[in-house]
Amino acid sequence: MSDTLSKYIPEYAVNPIFDLIVTHGVHLKIVNERATRHGDYRKGLSGKHEITVNGSLNKYRFLVTLIHEIAHLVAFEKYGRNIKPHGIEWKHTFQQLMVPYIRPEIFPNQLLPLLARHFRNPSASSDTDTTLSLALKQFDAPTDKNYIFEIPYGSVFRIKNGKIFKKIAVRTKRFECVEMDSGKTYLFNPNAEVEIIKN
Incomplete structure (x- = not known):
């Protein structure tokens, strides 16, 4: 198991994470990417604790996701x-489990202050913390996707589910976009990944 873990998380996190997995009787499954979530936890019918994490995540996001679950x-x-799944008890537990890993042997220096800030009050997904999400994404493998904040107003783009939108305005911290088929307006976080459709 520790050999497998070493492919997915930073080297200095492998042994303590392995110990956590053994201590809590976790059955860890590394799965193909799912667009809607990075990972999940459930207690199976047999009573086994089952955690799945997307194998496509970079090692820093994989580690945060695994500890989240x-x-x-x-x-x-x-x-x-x-x-509540992401209530006070979970936040406190996530903080306690995560703090020992927020150190320079495990995370790059540029991520440490962002992680420290995020874990003062962790959210249900690190993706809702735009600054941390963008910082983590710089360690992803290159793709042909853009972030919505990077593309010009008036650009037409596609999201993962195939729907097509046009970027029209900014509202506070999010971007207002119109779905081309329905004419409905939606708000996107700046770190949403989109595929520009060339004219």
């Missing part, structure tokens, strides 16, 4: 199954 398991075990 282990925090669900630990919080449910400690506080019971009636807690």
